[in-house]
Amino acid sequence: xxxxxxxxxxxxxxxxxxxxxxxxxxxxxxxxxxxxxxxxxxxxxxxxxxxxxxxxxxxxxxxxxxxxxxxxxxxxxxxxxxxxxxxxxxxxxxxxxxxxxxxxxxxxxxxxxxxxxxxxxxxxxxxxxxxxxxxxxxxxxxxxxxxxxxxxxxxxxxxxxxxxxxxxxxxxxxxxxxxxxxxxxxxxxxxxxxxxxxxxxxxxxxxxxxxxxxxxxxxxxxxxxxxxxxxxxxxxxxxxxxxxxxxxxxxxxxxxxxxxxxxxxxxxxxxxxxxxxxxxxxxxxxxxxxxxxxxxxxxxxxxxxxxxxxxxxxxxxx
Amino acid sequence: xxxxxxxxxxxxxxxxxxxxxxxxxxxxxxxxxxxxxxxxxxxxxxxxxxxxxxxxxxxxxxxxxxxxxxxxxxxxxxxxxxxxxxxxxxxxxxxxxxxxxxxxxxxxxxxxxxxxxxxxxxxxxxxxxxxxxxxxxxxxxxxxxxxxxxxxxxxxxxxxxxxxxxxxxxxxxxxxxxxxxxxxxxxxxxxxxxxxxxxxxxxxxxxxxxxxxxxxxxxxxxxxxxxxxxxxxxxxxxxxxxxxxxxxxxxxxxxxxxxxxxxxxxxxxxxxxxxxxxxxxxxxxxxxxxxxxxxxxxxxxxxxxxxxxxxxxxxxxxxxxxxxxxxxxxxxxxxxxxxxxxxxxxxxxxxxxxxxxxxxxxxxxxxxxxxxxxxxxxxxxxxxxxxxxxxxxxxxxxxxxxxxxxxxxxxxxxxxxxxxxxxxxxxxxxxxxxxxxxxxxxxxxxxxxxxxxxxxxxxxxxxxxxxxxxxxxxxxxxxxxxxxxxxxxxxxxxxxxxxxxxxxxxxxxxxxxxxxxxxxx
Numbered sequence: 001x002x003x004x005x006x007x008x009x010x011x012x013x014x015x016x017x018x019x020x021x022x023x024x025x026x027x028x029x030x031x032x033x034x035x036x037x038x039x040x041x042x043x044x045x046x047x048x049x050x051x052x053x054x055x056x057x058x059x060x061x062x063x064x065x066x067x068x069x070x071x072x073x074x075x076x077x078x079x080x081x082x083x084x085x086x087x088x089x090x091x092x093x094x095x096x097x098x099x100x101x102x103x104x105x106x107x108x109x110x111x112x113x114x115x116x117x118x119x120x121x122x123x124x125x126x127x128x129x130x131x132x133x134x135x136x137x138x139x140x141x142x143x144x145x146x147x148x149x150x151x152x153x154x155x156x157x158x159x160x161x162x163x164x165x166x167x168x169x170x171x172x173x174x175x176x177x178x179x180x181x182x183x184x185x186x187x188x189x190x191x192x193x194x195x196x197x198x199x200x201x202x203x204x205x206x207x208x209x210x211x212x213x214x215x216x217x218x219x220x221x222x223x224x225x226x227x228x229x230x231x232x233x234x235x236x237x238x239x240x241x242x243x244x245x246x247x248x249x250x251x252x253x254x255x256x257x258x259x260x261x262x263x264x265x266x267x268x269x270x271x272x273x274x275x276x277x278x279x280x281x282x283x284x285x286x287x288x289x290x291x292x293x294x295x296x297x298x299x300x301x302x303x304x305x306x307x308x309x310x311x312x313x314x315x316x317x318x
Numbered sequence: 319x320x321x322x323x324x325x326x327x328x329x330x331x332x333x334x335x336x337x338x339x340x341x342x343x344x345x346x347x348x349x350x351x352x353x354x355x356x357x358x359x360x361x362x363x364x365x366x367x368x369x370x371x372x373x374x375x376x377x378x379x380x381x382x383x384x385x386x387x388x389x390x391x392x393x394x395x396x397x398x399x400x401x402x403x404x405x406x407x408x409x410x411x412x413x414x415x416x417x418x419x420x421x422x423x424x425x426x427x428x429x430x431x432x433x434x435x436x437x438x439x440x441x442x443x444x445x446x447x448x449x450x451x452x453x454x455x456x457x458x459x460x461x462x463x464x465x466x467x468x469x470x471x472x473x474x475x476x477x478x479x480x481x482x483x484x485x486x487x488x489x490x491x492x493x494x495x496x497x498x499x500x501x502x503x504x505x506x507x508x509x510x511x512x513x514x515x516x517x518x519x520x521x522x523x524x525x526x527x528x529x530x531x532x533x534x535x536x537x538x539x540x541x542x543x544x545x546x547x548x549x550x551x552x553x554x555x556x557x558x559x560x561x562x563x564x565x566x567x568x569x570x571x572x573x574x575x576x577x578x579x580x581x582x583x584x585x586x587x588x589x590x591x592x593x594x595x596x597x598x599x600x601x602x603x604x605x606x607x608x609x610x611x612x613x614x615x616x617x618x619x620x621x622x623x624x625x626x627x628x629x630x631x632x633x634x635x636x637x638x639x640x641x642x643x644x645x646x647x648x649x650x651x652x653x654x655x656x657x658x659x660x661x662x663x664x665x666x667x668x669x670x671x672x673x674x675x676x677x678x679x680x681x682x683x684x685x686x687x688x689x690x691x692x693x694x695x696x697x698x699x700x701x702x703x704x705x706x707x708x709x710x711x712x713x714x715x716x717x718x719x720x721x722x723x724x725x726x727x728x729x730x731x732x733x734x735x736x737x738x739x740x741x742x743x744x745x746x747x748x749x750x751x752x753x754x755x756x757x758x759x760x761x762x763x764x765x766x767x768x769x770x771x772x773x774x775x776x777x778x779x780x781x782x783x784x785x786x787x788x789x790x791x792x793x794x795x796x797x798x799x800x801x802x803x804x805x806x807x808x809x810x811x812x813x814x815x816x817x818x819x820x821x822x823x824x825x826x827x828x829x830x831x832x833x834x835x836x837x838x839x
Binding site: 032033034035038040041044045046047048049050051052053054057082085086087088089092093096097100152155156159160163166167168169170172259260261262264268272275277 | 362364365370372443444446447448450451454499500503504505520521522523524546547548549550552553554556557559560562563715716717719720721723748754758759760
């Protein structure tokens with residue numbers, strides 16, 4: 001019951017949040033200079049009739065509240081309109097690109113955790129040692145390299161010089177998709193993995209002096225059991241939080257990496273749509289991103305309940 | 319709880335080398351047997367219909383798929399397309415004879431009605447065609463009998479054939495009528511009679527064309543064309559370098575050096591139908607004075623600017639027309655127009671004749687991060703030498719363009735415009751017509767008069783020697799009065815990997831997929 005209350009409360013808050021987001025985005029786009037007709041007509045003379053037809057088609061001369069209300073009316077019925085730029089339904093535009101971004105985000109998160117968690121644990125286990133220092137230094141370096149710079153480095157090294165991976169695009173089949181997304185996922189995961197290493201190491205260190213660990217060791221449990229069964233589970237909360245945030249960030253904001261690898265994902269779409277004043281697409285994307293952040297956070301909270309019985313018993317307090 | 323994490327880590331680490339092996343890009347066999355071309359553009363095409371996709375990336379595909387009634391020959395003169403011939407019964411009408419036994423790629427026969435409707439749809443406000451400004455003089459287009467199309471104009475317009483060669487793409491009437499707004503979108507697509515047919519059109523995963531085996535004309539050498547878009551210039555270059563992309567037009571002259579050094583890649587450049595210039599708002603303070611304008615023209619080192627902006631793949635502009643239009647009009651016999659060569663002493667002397675002998679200060683908005691920013695900084699440095707101080711006011715690209723198109727804050731502006739046809743009448747009304755000196759028009763100098771409008775009007779109906787003389791007179795007046803300082807013409811370029819050639823590529827024949835062929839074929 002407590003869980004249901006939590007979910008209901010979260011969803012209500014999410015609605016308010018998304019409403020505010022949509023008003024702000026719509027308002028900012030309308031207030032920004034230039035309009036879709038300039039994007040559509042480019043640097044070419046146009047007839048007043050063409051310009052008037054475009055303005056009428058997209059209701060550009062209506063007052064802001066009316067335009068927003070019209071958009072909102074359609075949106076609550078699930079109709080997000082038609083892209084001004086490509087004349088495709090917005091839902092199709094996003095559905096077309098979601099698999100690329102979702103694949104990239106999932107792949108990057110997989111690498112991030114598969115590498116970050118064990119390496120962070122190893123560093124914590126060998127606290128202060130040469131390995132720990134090396135890992136700390138390495139993760140600092142990776143944290144400092146921005147993803148777009150990492151993208152170019154990876155492209156030159158693995159795609160152009162060695163020719164192991166393709167330079168651009170997302171591929172069509174599953175195998176192609178995996179090879180195409182490996183470098184971009186690495187570019188995204190490099191800094192994020194380093195972040196998880198740091199988190200994991202810190203969380204595990206906090207635990208090192210805890211009584212239950214001392215007791216576990218005193219019972220003569222094997223080292224692996226102590227660290228994985230006891231320490232990892234107890235250190236999972238902060239790492240889960242970071243993981244959720246990273247996933248949300250990857251799903252909504254992998255702009256630079258998508259750009260550098262010529263991936264037609266949601267990030268690249270957002271950049272293009274903003275510069276094209278493609279209001280229906282931007283609106284839908286912003287709402288979608290907002291929803292992702294809300295849902296991911298909710299999932300993390302629910303995951304807490306699964307991972308940590310202490311939270312489960314005090315769930316109402318969340 | 320214990321093992322899955324470790325297992326996942328192991329799987330991921332194992333996965334990397336596997337992915338690496340599978341990922342070895344299939345380097346295309348370069349040789350005469352290769353008839354698939356992978357093409358990349360720097361922008362994604364948005365529509366296969368010129369009414370809604372009048373931009374380079376889109377028209378590149380339209381050209382390959384859709385035929386026009388008229389085409390342009392190597393010199394820019396109108397030549398037969400889907401029309402085998404035409405007559406001009408009266409100065410303001412044309413009668414086109416349709417090519418026989420042509421079918422669309424969906425199997426339906428091409429009719430005169432299709433051809434007529436394909437033109438008149440651009441006049442329909444419900445279509446909101448981006449090409450409508452090309453056809454403002456068209457009154458109606460109608461089928462006459464089974465194989466003739468009559469076009470009636472509101473007034474004689476010798477440029478009609480040239481604009482028809484660019485924008486009168488023929489599509490089936492049934493399809494176009496059913497989709498006034500979204501013909502050519504990824505959902506609707508298009509059907510043409512051209513050398514290629516569309517197999518796939520997606521904004522995300524690209525476009526695939528295949529040779530139209532029942533094409534009425536000479537069959538293209540390429541069997542299949544895959545079109546991708548890569549917006550990042552450096553990624554595009556690496557994709558060509560690695561062999562994943564065979565050809566692209568996504569290189570600009572300024573960065574040519576980065577491309578000419580690529581192993582296994584040939585670049586070729588040809589004059590583009592464009593002109594870059596400074597616009598001087600003749601109604602704005604000191605710029606009202608012709609001596610000030612001449613001083614500015616003398617003070618700008620255009621040669622240096624040309625080198626800076628075109629990297630050797632362009633020419634310094636001497637008059638206010640794109641180079642290919644000059645060549646189409648005058649051949650090799652271009653007259654000498656009044657010019658203001660780079661000469662600081664002459665600039666100072668002109669300024670001394672004005673009301674501002676010691677110079678003045680003027681605010682100059684420009685688009686930050688664009689070519690315009692580079693040009694305006696160079697111009698400001700040049701003008702400072704004669705005492706004219708430009709206060710640079712950067713603004714974001716779209717804000718600047720919106721301001722410019724609203725004709726707000728006009729002073730000294732950098733403009734670079736591209737055109738489609740060989741007709742000077744496409745350019746000159748933009749520059750000195752009073753109708754274009756209003757918001758959304760391209761006459762940023764505001765130069766114009768009733769007398770000039772009358773001369774432009776006369777030019778729009780002139781032909782032959784008369785036309786040449788009238789253009790010469792107008793360009794001479796612009797040269798003397800300096801509402802604009804012509805700067806440079808930029809070449810267009812394409813990069814091709816070894817194994818492909820593009821013989822005969824020119825500004826009037828930019829049909830890349832027909833021109834490009836496997837080497838040796």
